[in-house]
Amino acid sequence: MHPDIFTTLLSRYLKDELNAEELERFREALLVEENHELWKKAIDGMLQDNAFPAVNDGDTKERIWQAVNPKASRVGWPRIFRRSMAAAAAVALLISAGIYFYPKPSKKLPEVVAVQPERVILPGSNKAILTLADGSQVTLDSTGTGAIATQGNTHITQLGGGQLAYNVKGGTDAALQFNTLQVPRGGQFRITLADGTKVWLNAASSLRYPASFNGSDRAVELTGEAYFEVATLAEKPFRVKVNNTMVQVLGTSFNIMGYPEEQVTRTTLVEGAIQVKTDRATSRIYPGQLATTQPNGETQIRPDADVDQVVAWKNGYFFFYHEKLPGVMRQIARWYDVDVEYADKIPEEREFGGKIARSSSIDEVIRILKLSNIHVKLTNKKIIVQP
Amino acid sequence: MECYLHYNDRDLLSSISAGDQEAYRCLFDRYWERIYAAALALSKSPEISEDITQDVFTMIWEKRATLPAISNLEGFLFISARNLIYDRLRKINVQENYLKYLRNYFEESHREEEAYIYSRDILQQVQKAMGLLSPQQQKAFRLSRLEGLSHEEIAVVMGVSRVTVKSYIVQALALLRKYLPAHVFSLLLLLLPAISLR
Numbered sequence: 001m002h003p004d005i006f007t008t009l010l011s012r013y014l015k016d017e018l019n020a021e022e023l024e025r026f027r028e029a030l031l032v033e034e035n036h037e038l039w040k041k042a043i044d045g046m047l048q049d050n051a052f053p054a055v056n057d058g059d060t061k062e063r064i065w066q067a068v069n070p071k072a073s074r075v076g077w078p079r080i081f082r083r084s085m086a087a088a089a090a091v092a093l094l095i096s097a098g099i100y101f102y103p104k105p106s107k108k109l110p111e112v113v114a115v116q117p118e119r120v121i122l123p124g125s126n127k128a129i130l131t132l133a134d135g136s137q138v139t140l141d142s143t144g145t146g147a148i149a150t151q152g153n154t155h156i157t158q159l160g161g162g163q164l165a166y167n168v169k170g171g172t173d174a175a176l177q178f179n180t181l182q183v184p185r186g187g188q189f190r191i192t193l194a195d196g197t198k199v200w201l202n203a204a205s206s207l208r209y210p211a212s213f214n215g216s217d218r219a220v221e222l223t224g225e226a227y228f229e230v231a232t233l234a235e236k237p238f239r240v241k242v243n244n245t246m247v248q249v250l251g252t253s254f255n256i257m258g259y260p261e262e263q264v265t266r267t268t269l270v271e272g273a274i275q276v277k278t279d280r281a282t283s284r285i286y287p288g289q290l291a292t293t294q295p296n297g298e299t300q301i302r303p304d305a306d307v308d309q310v311v312a313w314k315n316g317y318f319f320f321y322h323e324k325l326p327g328v329m330r331q332i333a334r335w336y337d338v339d340v341e342y343a344d345k346i347p348e349e350r351e352f353g354g355k356i357a358r359s360s361s362i363d364e365v366i367r368i369l370k371l372s373n374i375h376v377k378l379t380n381k382k383i384i385v386q387p
Numbered sequence: 388m389e390c391y392l393h394y395n396d397r398d399l400l401s402s403i404s405a406g407d408q409e410a411y412r413c414l415f416d417r418y419w420e421r422i423y424a425a426a427l428a429l430s431k432s433p434e435i436s437e438d439i440t441q442d443v444f445t446m447i448w449e450k451r452a453t454l455p456a457i458s459n460l461e462g463f464l465f466i467s468a469r470n471l472i473y474d475r476l477r478k479i480n481v482q483e484n485y486l487k488y489l490r491n492y493f494e495e496s497h498r499e500e501e502a503y504i505y506s507r508d509i510l511q512q513v514q515k516a517m518g519l520l521s522p523q524q525q526k527a528f529r530l531s532r533l534e535g536l537s538h539e540e541i542a543v544v545m546g547v548s549r550v551t552v553k554s555y556i557v558q559a560l561a562l563l564r565k566y567l568p569a570h571v572f573s574l575l576l577l578l579l580p581a582i583s584l585r
Contacts, residue, residue, distance in 0.1 A: 014428050016493065016553070023493050030480050039476075043469040046425040060547070064419060064437055068444040070408055353510075372509065 126162025186337035
């Protein structure tokens with residue numbers, strides 16, 4: 001081995017930068033007699049330069065001192081035994097733990113026969129359909145960029161990467177022109193509205209909004225799930241209507257999930273302040289709180305929403321926490337655009353948590369589910385949950 | 388350290404050779420960390436580095452009678468330390484246990500986050516397994532996997548070296564891997580937020 005190569009490997013070894021293959025090469029270098037002097041020089045250098053960060057570990061120092069202190073009465077075991085005793089203790093611990101926690105024999109599950117899917121199921125992607133005020137429709141995806149249409153003085157541009165932007169050029173228009181952005185199952189899309197508000201739309205969701213906000217407020221209508229970063233305009237409150245819930249905003253970030261199949265509407269505030277209104281109640285929500293609106297208009301507020309979990313979808317993850325199986329499966333169904341069926345009764349009692357990248361293939365998701373003892377069969381865009 | 392004022396290297400040498408234990412302690416205070424840190428950087432194992440450091444100082448004390456023949460104490464100490472480190476590295480470098488540890492240690496630098504989902508019974512298994520770790524191992528593991536701190540940051544928080552932090556984590560992982568069924572071990576990282584630790 002050339003001395004330069006040795007030096008490079010050593011310096012990367014010291015910084016923990018070697019990959020598995022380089023580590024093997026480095027190890028071999030230690031066993032080659034010709035490298036003997038290189039090694040010794042390197043260690044000499046390390047000791048003389050004292051270039052390593054202070055260990056600053058009083059316990060370690062004390063332990064070593066106790067072992068080398070001539071005054072210390074050596075009542076303990078000689079060092080060589082001490083080490084093997086520690087190993088024996090660790091093994092004993094493992095054995096007793098093993099007995100104690102021996103996994104209960106599980107009921108034998110029916111064999112799951114792998115079925116080749118008849119249609120390829122892909123994770124969701126950036127796609128949406130934009131409906132303009134005159135009813136004409138534009139299909140959007142990840143790849144398109146450039147001007148799409150104008151609505152009065154508002155220019156609509158596709159930015160690439162699944163984004164749409166509205167820009168008001170010149171004066172505002174007299175009449176509101178409503179547009180609708182519809183994201184199908186297996187899709188997601190981002191939009192910047194004319195006031196600068198950013199909205200992330202999840203799969204199977206749609207947003208209806210005016211091309212420019214020239215009224216006294218900014219009112220939009222949502223179905224499904226979206227994350228909002230509302231541009232601050234104190235004189236023009238931002239309102240989101242979803243199902244029976246109206247969320248009124250002054251300039252803030254929040255997530256609303258109001259899929260019809262989820263029964264309740266969940267509004268989670270990330271920052272700022274919002275009001276959640278139904279015909280039964282008006283509630284003020286503070287950052288980190290989650291408001292759950294029932295179909296009858298009752299609203300419950302939980303003070304400790306897990307914001308990371310709620311907005312995980314926007315960051316490319318499914319994030320489950322104390323989620324029952326049907327909730328897990330509904331999210332999968334919306335993103336992979338598949339239907340879910342239960343071969344037996346719906347298991348309600350088990351709760352799940354975890355994180356799965358939304359870019360995972362459906363096969364990967366099925367493998368992950370299997371690890372948690374959820375066995376599913378995939379046939380032609382349908383997932384059948386086995387008992 | 389007060390002893391720095393009392394002794395220069397020449398004095399240390401003669402005092403130690405005369406059996407002065409305070410002078411010996413002074414030598415230890417002055418040099419232990421440098422030897423330990425070099426051994427740690429090379430072996431990546433706090434246990435082995437402790438052993439090597441002990442061997443160096445034990446050897447000095449045992450050979451104290453021959454010290455007057457030496458002209459340069461620091462030079463002698465470093466050459467002794469270097470030889471002990473080098474010999475030990477060559478020895479452990481063929482031991483299967485150590486190699487396994489070393490490979491895990493380097494893998495720890497390249498880990499990737501994986502995604503899984505888990506259920507409550509699995510959670511309980513993990514909770515119990517975490518109870519097997521030493522408080523130090525648990526703390527390093529939690530700060531790394533749960534708080535997302537880098538090894539350097541954990542080293543500062545815990546007041547130990549970065550290598551020691553990684554060794555805690557690698558040992559914790561080895562123990563958990565041994566104890567937990569494979570499918571549960573693979574869920575580990577994601578389960579941590581859901582369980583309470585010491």
